[in-house]
Amino acid sequence: MEPQSVKLDGAAISAQMKPTKYRWIVATLFFVIYTIAAADRANLGVALPFLRKEFAMNNAEAGGLVSLFLLAYAVAQLPSAWLLSKFGVRRTFSISMILTSIATGLTGMVGALLPLKLCRIGLGFAEGPLPIGVATTINNWFPSKEKGTAAGIFLSSVKFGPVITPILGAAIVTAWGWREIFIFFAIPGIVLSFFWFFLVSDKPAASRFVNEGEIAYITEAAASKSGVKVGTQSKPIPWLDKIIRVRDEKVLETTSGVLKSWNVWGCALGYCFQLGISSVLLAWIPTYLLTVKKFSVMNMGFVAAAPWVGAVVGNILGGLLSDRLVEKRRKPGMMISALATAGMMYALIQSPSDPVLYSALIFTTGMLLSIGYSAYMAYPMPFVSKEKFPLANAIVNMGGQLGGAATPFITGLLLDSHGWDWVFAFMASISALTFLILLTISEPLKIKHVDA
Secondary structure (H helix, E strand, C coil), X not given: CCCXXXXXXXXXXXXXXXXXXXXXXXXHHHHHHHHHHHHHHHHHHHHHHHHHHHCCCCHHHXXXXXXXXXXXXXXXXXXXHHHHHHHCHHHHHHHHHHHHHHHHHHHCCCCCHHHHHHHHHHHXXXXXXXXXXXXXXXXXXXXXXXXXXXXXXXXXXXHHHHHHHHHHHHHHHHHCCCHHHHHHHHHHHHHHHHHHXXXXXXXXXXXXCCCHHHHHHHHHCCCCCCCCCCCCEXXXXXXXXXXXXXXXXXXXXXXXXXXXXXXXXXXXXXHHHHHHHHHHHHHHHHHHHHHCCCCCHHHHHHHHHHHHHHHHHHHHHHHHHHHHHCCCCCHHHHHHHHHHHHHHHHXXXXXXXXXXXXXXXXXXXXXXHHCCHHHHHHCCCCCECCCCHHHHHHHHHHHHHHHHHHHHHXXXXXXXXXXXXXXXXXXXXXXXXXXXXXXXXXXXXXXXXXXX
């Protein structure tokens, strides 16, 4: 039986030993592990221009190949929530990472298009439990005032994988070939899965590395018990609170309540469009740089990394923005990101051909696109119980991954029928649509009114 959480009042905490900060070790570990997982999915974009010379396919077929992973990944979200609830994060996450690495390595060994497609589908199913596992870990291991920052760290790893992938991938292709990209990236994930299994327990109270002071710090800042209205206490910002529709929401404790919540589904739909844009950039930018901008392979590698360097910065800034500057309000970052991204997509239509200038432009694009990402993960935490949070997170992430699966294929169709200007206009349109959707969901926040 796991030891129960120790709850102490402020005086008791001060009487105890200084609280440990092991939760930040946990954050470092999920950042490193998911960087590798993100690289495992991103490497196809780097290999795609070279892979297509061996396996002939048009743009729509190439986009469909990219979408196979994301479609399987999306389908895996709800079953993954069940697996994590039944077997715990520690075991499920570790096994998932091992299977992810195996699927990645096998991709570099295929000799025909059908096995290649099966490997991408297998990778999607294998990687499915990872994001929900990290989100559940954040919800269990961090107090409410740090959840946005922790989510920003996690989501920056999603983008840091694509930072290293084009650079390393270009070097590997130049030295050996496209197959070696997948074999090279398969190794670290297996090693890191054992680190997770032995170092990260499902809850802080079960960890031998955490003292009572840190447990108290985490649990006292968490959401209130079931049945009570929740929402972290924040100071009013009247003009902003009216725009973002601040509400004091009740906890969703049942599966039915989560499934019927427009706040959950609206968040999922917004994430669908935003992650769809990210998916296009990930899958198609290397091809765009080689075929349209006529960059060399090495220039392609460095420039293709630029949006993801920006995304790492954007995720961290977004987490800090929602946790501190706007006092745990999640929607402002999401809405700013949606509007700014729409503008950047139109800017990319007239983008410069100089590698340095293009890198600066696409770096800014990645940063603005990612400012709101951490908020999508943290948004359901205040109004969904810890027991039902994996389900809510699975719905949001499933929506995002379905968008990520659809847009690379749609991009291929647009390229075959029209051209790149249509692709960027399409992404601008769905980002603007995201902003409109976000206007319809509430900001679940309890406002602390200070007497004059």
